[in-house]
Amino acid sequence: MALNKPYLDVPGTTIFDADQSRKGYHLNQFCMSLMKAENRARFKADERKYLDEWPMSEEQKQAVLARDLNRCIALGGNIYFLAKIGATDGKSFQQMAGSMTGMTEEEYRHMMISGGRSPEGNRYVGEDGDAQAHRQPQGKAGRA
Amino acid sequence: MARITASVYTSHVPAIGAAIDQGKTTEPYWVPLFKGYEYSKQWMQENKPDVIFLVYNDHATAFSLELIPTFAIGTAAEFTPADEGYGPRPVPKVIGHPELASHIAQSVIQDDFDLTIVNKMDVDHGLTVPLSLMCGQPQAWPCPVIPFAVNVVQYPVPSGRRCFMLGQAIRRAIESYDQPLRVQIWGTGGMSHQLQGPRAGLINAAWDNKFLDRLIADPEDLSKVPHIEYVREAGSEGIELVMWLIARGAMADVAGGKPPVVKHRFFHVPASNTAVGHLILENPS
Numbered sequence: 001m002a003l004n005k006p007y008l009d010v011p012g013t014t015i016f017d018a019d020q021s022r023k024g025y026h027l028n029q030f031c032m033s034l035m036k037a038e039n040r041a042r043f044k045a046d047e048r049k050y051l052d053e054w055p056m057s058e059e060q061k062q063a064v065l066a067r068d069l070n071r072c073i074a075l076g077g078n079i080y081f082l083a084k085i086g087a088t089d090g091k092s093f094q095q096m097a098g099s100m101t102g103m104t105e106e107e108y109r110h111m112m113i114s115g116g117r118s119p120e121g122n123r124y125v126g127e128d129g130d131a132q133a134h135r136q137p138q139g140k141a142g143r144a
Numbered sequence: 145m146a147r148i149t150a151s152v153y154t155s156h157v158p159a160i161g162a163a164i165d166q167g168k169t170t171e172p173y174w175v176p177l178f179k180g181y182e183y184s185k186q187w188m189q190e191n192k193p194d195v196i197f198l199v200y201n202d203h204a205t206a207f208s209l210e211l212i213p214t215f216a217i218g219t220a221a222e223f224t225p226a227d228e229g230y231g232p233r234p235v236p237k238v239i240g241h242p243e244l245a246s247h248i249a250q251s252v253i254q255d256d257f258d259l260t261i262v263n264k265m266d267v268d269h270g271l272t273v274p275l276s277l278m279c280g281q282p283q284a285w286p287c288p289v290i291p292f293a294v295n296v297v298q299y300p301v302p303s304g305r306r307c308f309m310l311g312q313a314i315r316r317a318i319e320s321y322d323q324p325l326r327v328q329i330w331g332t333g334g335m336s337h338q339l340q341g342p343r344a345g346l347i348n349a350a351w352d353n354k355f356l357d358r359l360i361a362d363p364e365d366l367s368k369v370p371h372i373e374y375v376r377e378a379g380s381e382g383i384e385l386v387m388w389l390i391a392r393g394a395m396a397d398v399a400g401g402k403p404p405v406v407k408h409r410f411f412h413v414p415a416s417n418t419a420v421g422h423l424i425l426e427n428p429s
Binding site: 018025029032034094096117132 | 208209210226230298300336338339341342344345346347348349372377380381413416417419
C-alpha cells in the first residue's frame with residue numbers, strides 16, 4: 001500500500017517526507033558538511049570540486065551551483081539543510097525564502113512587513129492565490 | 145517534590161537571535177517585537193525557576209539525516225551553542241540538569257513514550273533564541289536547562305495529540321522527583337510561517353490567534369488538529385506549533401487542577417518570515 005500523503009494538494013509546497021528524504025540524502029548531507037568552517041572555505045574555493053566529493057546526482061549539483069532552491073527542494077533537499085548553503089553565502093533566511101518566490105529581495109521584504117502572504121487562494125491547488133503555479137514568478141518578474 | 149510553576153510559549157526565529165547579537169534591537173523594524181518581551185524579562189527575574197525544561201526542535205544542526213529521533217532528551221552536564229553556518233551565537237553555554245533529566249527519561253519511557261537519550265549534543269537557535277528573549281544577554285543563563293528536541297524536520301512529525309499526552313507524562317515525571325525544584329516548561333517554535341517554495345512567506349494571523357485562544361482555554365480539543373491543517377493554514381513550517389502542546393499538556397488543569405493564569409500574551413508580524421506568538425501561563429500555587 002502506498003503511503004498516505006494528504007499534503008500533495010497544497011500549492012507551492014513540498015513536504016519533506018520519507019520519499020523526499022531518501023532522494024535528497026546526499027544533497028542534504030553535503031549541506032550539513034558546511035557547518036564546519038574549514039569545509040565552507042574549501043567549498044568556496046572550488047564549488048564544483050567540493051560537490052564532486054559527494055555521491056549526488058548531476059542535477060542536484062547543478063541546482064546547488066545555480067543556487068536554485070526550488071530545484072534543490074524538488075530533488076530532495078530540505079530547507080533547513082539548504083540554509084547551510086545560504087549561510088555560507090552570507091545570506092539571511094529571508095533572502096533564501098524570498099529567492100523561491102521570484103520576487104526581488106525588496107518585494108519580498110515588503111510583503112512580509114505588510115503582514116505576509118495571505119492564505120486566501122493558497123490553501124488548495126487550483127485556487128487563484130499568488131502561490132499557485134499559474135502565477136509564477138511573482139512580483140515584477142511575473143509582470144515583465 | 146518538584147513541581148511545574150509555569151509554562152512559557154514563544155517563537156524561536158533565528159533572525160531575532162541575530163538582532164540581539166548584533167545590537168539591532170532598537171532599530172525600528174525590531175522595536176515592536178522586543179517591546180512584547182519586556183514584561184517577560186521582568187517576570188523571569190521575579191519568577192526565576194530552578195530548572196527550565198525547554199521543548200524545541202533541532203534545525204538540521206545536532207541531528208543530520210543520519211539520525212532522526214522523534215523525541216530526544218538532553219541528559220548531559222552541558223550543551224554548547226552550535227555553529228549553524230554563521231559561526232556560533234555569542235551566548236553562554238547551556239548548563240544541563242543530568243539528575244532531573246535522567247529521572248524524567250526513566251519515568252516517561254516507563255510511561256510508554258520512547259525517548260532518545262542524548263549525552264552529547266550542540267544546541268541551535270531553537271533553544272538559545274527563547275533563552276535570549278526571556279533572559280536578555282546575561283553572562284550565564286539563570287538556571288540549568290534540560291533540552292528536549294522534537295523532530296519537526298522530516299514528515300511525519302509527532303501528532304498534536306501525542307505531544308499533548310507526552311506533556312502530561314512529563315508533568316507526572318517532574319512531580320515524582322524527590323527534590324523541591326521549581327520547574328518551568330517552555331514550548332517553542334511557530335507561529336505561522338513557510339520557508340520554502342513559491343508559498344514562502346505565508347502568514348495566517350487569524351488562525352494563529354485562534355490557536356492561542358484554544359491553547360489557553362481548550363488544549364485537549366486543540367490537540368486533535370491534524371497535521372494537514374497546520375500545513376494548509378499555518379504554512380509548512382508552522383507545524384512547529386505541535387511543540388507548544390507538550391508544554392501545555394504539563395499544566396495542572398489538564399490533570400484536574402485549576403486553570404492556569406494568563407500572565408502575558410503577545411503577537412506580532414513579522415520577524416523575518418514568521419509570525420511571532422508568545423504566552424506565559426502560571427499554575428495557581
